[in-house]
Amino acid sequence: MSKHHISLTVNGDPTEFLCETEQTLLDVLRDELGLTGSKEGCGSGDCGACSVRVDGRLVCACLVLGAELNGAAVETIEGVAKAGVLHPLQQVFLNEAALQCGICTPGIIVAAKALLEENADPSEEEIRFWLAGNLCRCTGYDKIVRAVQKAAAVMRSA
Amino acid sequence: MGNEGKQQFKWVGTRPVRPDGVDKVTGQANYGADFTLPGMLAGRVLRSPHAHARIKSIDASRALALPGVRAVITAADFPELPSEVVAGGESPVNYRHISENVIARHKALYEGQSVAAVAAISASIAEAALALITVDYEVLPHVIDVRAAMRPDAPILHEDMITSGVEPKPTKASNIAARTEFNMGDVEQGFKDSDVVIEREYTTQPVHQGYIEPHAAIASMAADGMTTIWCSSQGQFMIREFCAKLLHLEDAQLRVIPAEIGGGFGGKTTVYLEPLAVALSRKTGKPVKLVMSRDEVFRASGPTSGAHMTVKIGAKRDGTLVAGSLELAYQAGAFPGSPAVPGCMTAFAPYDMANAKAVGYDVVSNRAKCAAYRAPGAPISSFAVESALDELAIELGMDPLALRLKNAAKEGTRALYGPKFPIIGFVETLEAAKAHPHYSAPLKANQGRGVASGFWFNIGGQSTAAIHINEDGTAEVVTGSPDIGGSRASMAMMAAEVLGIDLAKVKPLVGDTASIGYTFLTGGSRVTFATGKAVCEAANDIVEQLRARAAKLWKCGIEDVIWKDGVAYPAQGQTDARTQLSLAEIAASAARTGGPITGKAALNVGGAGAAFGTHICDVEVDPETGRTSVVRYTVVQDVGRAIHPSYVEGQMQGGAVQGIGWALNEEYVYSEQGQMQNAGFLDYRMPVASDLPMIDTVIVEVPNPTHPFGVRGVGEVPIVPPLAAVANAVARASGVRVNDLPISPPRLLSALQKAKA
Amino acid sequence: MATVILQPAFARRYTDGVITLEVDAADYQTLIDTLDERYPGFAEGVAIRTAVAIDGQIYQDPLLEPIGPTSEVFFLPLLEGG
Numbered sequence: 001m002s003k004h005h006i007s008l009t010v011n012g013d014p015t016e017f018l019c020e021t022e023q024t025l026l027d028v029l030r031d032e033l034g035l036t037g038s039k040e041g042c043g044s045g046d047c048g049a050c051s052v053r054v055d056g057r058l059v060c061a062c063l064v065l066g067a068e069l070n071g072a073a074v075e076t077i078e079g080v081a082k083a084g085v086l087h088p089l090q091q092v093f094l095n096e097a098a099l100q101c102g103i104c105t106p107g108i109i110v111a112a113k114a115l116l117e118e119n120a121d122p123s124e125e126e127i128r129f130w131l132a133g134n135l136c137r138c139t140g141y142d143k144i145v146r147a148v149q150k151a152a153a154v155m156r157s158a
Numbered sequence: 159m160g161n162e163g164k165q166q167f168k169w170v171g172t173r174p175v176r177p178d179g180v181d182k183v184t185g186q187a188n189y190g191a192d193f194t195l196p197g198m199l200a201g202r203v204l205r206s207p208h209a210h211a212r213i214k215s216i217d218a219s220r221a222l223a224l225p226g227v228r229a230v231i232t233a234a235d236f237p238e239l240p241s242e243v244v245a246g247g248e249s250p251v252n253y254r255h256i257s258e259n260v261i262a263r264h265k266a267l268y269e270g271q272s273v274a275a276v277a278a279i280s281a282s283i284a285e286a287a288l289a290l291i292t293v294d295y296e297v298l299p300h301v302i303d304v305r306a307a308m309r310p311d312a313p314i315l316h317e318d319m320i321t322s323g324v325e326p327k328p329t330k331a332s333n334i335a336a337r338t339e340f341n342m343g344d345v346e347q348g349f350k351d352s353d354v355v356i357e358r359e360y361t362t363q364p365v366h367q368g369y370i371e372p373h374a375a376i377a378s379m380a381a382d383g384m385t386t387i388w389c390s391s392q393g394q395f396m397i398r399e400f401c402a403k404l405l406h407l408e409d410a411q412l413r414v415i416p417a418e419i420g421g422g423f424g425g426k427t428t429v430y431l432e433p434l435a436v437a438l439s440r441k442t443g444k445p446v447k448l449v450m451s452r453d454e455v456f457r458a459s460g461p462t463s464g465a466h467m468t469v470k471i472g473a474k475r476d477g478t479l480v481a482g483s484l485e486l487a488y489q490a491g492a493f494p495g496s497p498a499v500p501g502c503m504t505a506f507a508p509y510d511m512a513n514a515k516a517v518g519y520d521v522v523s524n525r526a527k528c529a530a531y532r533a534p535g536a537p538i539s540s541f542a543v544e545s546a547l548d549e550l551a552i553e554l555g556m557d558p559l560a561l562r563l564k565n566a567a568k569e570g571t572r573a574l575y576g577p578k579f580p581i582i583g584f585v586e587t588l589e590a591a592k593a594h595p596h597y598s599a600p601l602k603a604n605q606g607r608g609v610a611s612g613f614w615f616n617i618g619g620q621s622t623a624a625i626h627i628n629e630d631g632t633a634e635v636v637t638g639s640p641d642i643g644g645s646r647a648s649m650a651m652m653a654a655e656v657l658g659i660d661l662a663k664v665k666p667l668v669g670d671t672a673s674i675g676y677t678f679l680t681g682g683s684r685v686t687f688a689t690g691k692a693v694c695e696a697a698n699d700i701v702e703q704l705r706a707r708a709a710k711l712w713k714c715g716i717e718d719v720i721w722k723d724g725v726a727y728p729a730q731g732q733t734d735a736r737t738q739l740s741l742a743e744i745a746a747s748a749a750r751t752g753g754p755i756t757g758k759a760a761l762n763v764g765g766a767g768a769a770f771g772t773h774i775c776d777v778e779v780d781p782e783t784g785r786t787s788v789v790r791y792t793v794v795q796d797v798g799r800a801i802h803p804s805y806v807e808g809q810m811q812g813g814a815v816q817g818i819g820w821a822l823n824e825e826y827v828y829s830e831q832g833q834m835q836n837a838g839f840l841d842y843r844m845p846v847a848s849d850l851p852m853i854d855t856v857i858v859e860v861p862n863p864t865h866p867f868g869v870r871g872v873g874e875v876p877i878v879p880p881l882a883a884v885a886n887a888v889a890r891a892s893g894v895r896v897n898d899l900p901i902s903p904p905r906l907l908s909a910l911q912k913a914k915a
Numbered sequence: 916m917a918t919v920i921l922q923p924a925f926a927r928r929y930t931d932g933v934i935t936l937e938v939d940a941a942d943y944q945t946l947i948d949t950l951d952e953r954y955p956g957f958a959e960g961v962a963i964r965t966a967v968a969i970d971g972q973i974y975q976d977p978l979l980e981p982i983g984p985t986s987e988v989f990f991l992p993l994l995e996g997g
Contacts, residue, residue: 037185046839097804102182103420140815424997576989682996
């Protein structure tokens with residue numbers, strides 16, 4: 001079978017790849033482009049560990065086919081820190097110990113960043129519902145929710 | 159009680175950023191599935207569609223003929239091991255069972271059990287090859303439920319399994335692998351002497367550990383048999399040992415490199431994919447990568463047991479507990495090994511009770527073999543006992559915390575399993591819970607407050623630590639303990655504390671099996687305690703060497719050198735700059751004073767500190783739908799000493815939330831044919847952020863005298879109380895007590911309707 | 916004399932049902948050797964599946980752990996954890 005040739009940008013960089021029809025964006029990121037920061041926790045859009053942005057929209061990379069992405073702008077966890085400087089969300093997650101094993105952390109940071117770009121001052125309830133699609137089995141979410149609140153405050157005062 | 163405000167240490171008890179943190183917030187950390195090797199093949203596993211079936215034959219010829227397929231393996235590629243319980247590492251294991259759980263030999267004993275595996279040049283070819291393997295099954299009758307499996311006419315899983323612990327020894331095979339009994343005092347007399355006796359039945363469902371990272375492994379075996387495995391697990395030495403035994407290799411032929419681990423909670427304390435990857439690599443001469451899908455994780459990796467339980471508790475009118483008895487039937491899954499024994503040992507442990515008895519049955523049935531899950535066995539039996547105690551408190555008209563305080567185990571109290579407790583902090587957790595504003599906060603309509611306590615032993619065991627002092631005075635701390643929840647941070651903090659140097663100068667590392675000595679796995683809440691003790695001793699070893707080096711430079715005896723805050727001083731008086739040597743200065747002179755400075759400690763650590771927790775849970779029940787919402791939750795726990803309080807709180811919060819999921823939603827649903835119907839996160843409902851309130855924590859510190867900083871361990875205790883704390887809250891909120899978990903909306907709704915009718 | 920207390924099922928199998936044993940031994944291995952002489956098979960019974968609690972402290976792989984004249988000794992199932 002012949003592969004699809006796709007041109008797009010990933011974290012701002014012009015990128016090309018070849019993929020099989022059934023390969024998801026997550027497969028492409030991890031297996032073709034070497035961007036393993038997005039994790040596969042379920043492959044069915046239930047855990048959010050592969051949260052990325054496609055043309056600004058927050059999606060689970062496991063639910064998008066690689067072949068759909070010609071011309072798209074994809075942002076992943078690898079693009080969140082700029083030139084070695086951590087994003088406020090990343091720094092606050094570290095300061096507040098908002099991660100344990102860390103496998104869900106990339107997806108949660110990508111999802112929380114999308115939230116804070118849309119709503120600079122979300123309530124606890126808004127954060128909890130926004131992140132309801134990002135499973136974390138370690139933390140019980142307490143420190144994650146607090147970290148998003150604190151990061152929002154840091155970003156508002158910046 | 160709280161850790162703030164009584165700082166006696168420079169680093170211990172502070173909240174620095176964890177040393178592995180940046181990699182984890184930027185996506186740079188490499189977990190099991192993130193590795194790629196040149197020439198690597200993709201593996202896939204063929205799994206049984208049947209709950210119980212004899213494997214008559216496997217024909218892989220069509221799969222092997224598919225272009226791109228490099229190898230197919232079956233049980234025939236593994237040695238057939240004798241069925242015997244042997245001392246393995248630190249726990250008794252039956253390698254035949256482990257081998258058959260990794261790949262079925264004569265029978266498939268549960269849906270999802272591996273029967274063959276393929277390696278091919280791409281994942282899609284490997285996937286296509288699975289469909290071309292023909293397995294001739296003779297489908298057998300199956301049994302899922304634990305009590306059904308115990309009936310004399312149940313389908314038998316293992317024709318050679320005779321119940322152990324029963325005299326005289328039975329002659330007929332059954333699904334009951336073992337009976338265990340613990341006794342203290344005279345239980346029957348105790349019930350006669352009681353004014354009030356509560357007797358109830360309880361059930362819990364198996365629940366999965368639910369780690370977000372599926373199992374993943376890469377193995378590469380060279381032509382001379384030298385093998386490297388990259389995988390995520392709770393113990394690289396466990397992986398080495400199990401692979402060596404299952405494949406008849408020597409330990410030294412295997413090098414296991416631990417990846418970052420994306421959650422384990424006990425579920426990654428055994429092998430699933432690693433032996434298959436090694437066998438496929440042996441057959442192909444290439445590195446082979448195997449990764450489970452979430453569906454495979456649910457169907458084929460271990461949950462903890464579901465159980466059926468009866469509890470009887472007798473008390474005097476004043477609340478004094480007189481007698482307790484407990485009968486537990488725990489489902490082990492397809493092979494023996496449920497945590498029925500710790501279930502028996504833990505449930506009554508928080509209470510001073512003269513007469514107690516616990517009987518446990520380990521029962522096999524046609525479902526995935528259970529694996530360890532956080533305080534294995536304890537949450538289940540504690541759910542039963544702590545629920546019965548709540549009913550007792552109501553019957554006696556007593557405050558449930560007062561009832562527990564009246565009977566709380568203290569130093570010197572004898573536990574049902576035998577010994578008297580050394581210094582413990584259970585009473586302190588109860589008092590802290592009672593004093594917490596949560597406990598006296600008003601409740602709204604349809605809300606109720608439940609409390610429950612819990613106990614776990616925590617374990618010690620073997621650990622190795624090495625500390626290398628670099629030429630510039632920085633230090634590497636190497637241990638063999640995979641870091642699941644921030645343990646690198648606590649290792650570095652303890653090393654910095656003992657060495658007396660800046661934490662920023664200390665870099666912790668998790669070594670592979672060839673670069674650090676044997677270390678038992680990350681489990682049993684043992685890492686900060688046992689590996690931490692090894693780190694402290696290795697640091698003490700370094701301090702002794704540094705004093706000796708200073709003594710050399712000063713031409714004095716080592717007894718004339720004291721070490722304080724990372725600096726050597728002469729014991730007598732002089733304190734001017736020329737007569738001080740910092741660690742960095744001594745490191746710089748290492749070559750002249752005897753060569754590299756390396757300290758180590760290799761220990762088998764005893765004296766693990768028993769630990770207790772008490773939880774307060776407020777729920778609101780929707781009488782229209784039966785939905786329960788947890789509206790407030792407080793975890794109080796004696797941890798001995800919190801090295802890094804933030805990660806201690808994180809363990810307490812995470813454990814509580816896993817317990818909330820266990821209580822309210824999580825369960826396995828099976829078809830008539832014994833196939834799992836909810837093998838995904840959509841239908842296996844773990845708690846999500848919008849289900850929960852903040853989880854408040856109170857760290858109680860009653861130091862464990864056997865650890866240099868007083869650590870007891872933290873990870874497991876917090877999952878013990880929540881099942882009953884939630885159930886007790888639901889009962890008090892709704893007036894209806896549900897003794898069968900999960901208390902899901904349909905179950906509670908039907909109980910509410912029944913109560914109304 | 917140290918006191919060794921056994922679970923009834925273990926005692927039925929290895930010590931003719933005797934649950935409480937008095938032993939004069941300074942360390943764990945001597946205690947086991949002494950009991951094995953008294954009840955042949957005892958050592959094998961505790962070898963595979965057992966940890967020991969000496970005066971309330973639990974040891975997973977004991978050998979020469981000291982035992983005092985008034986010590987209390989229990990054998991326990993080996994404990995793991997999650």
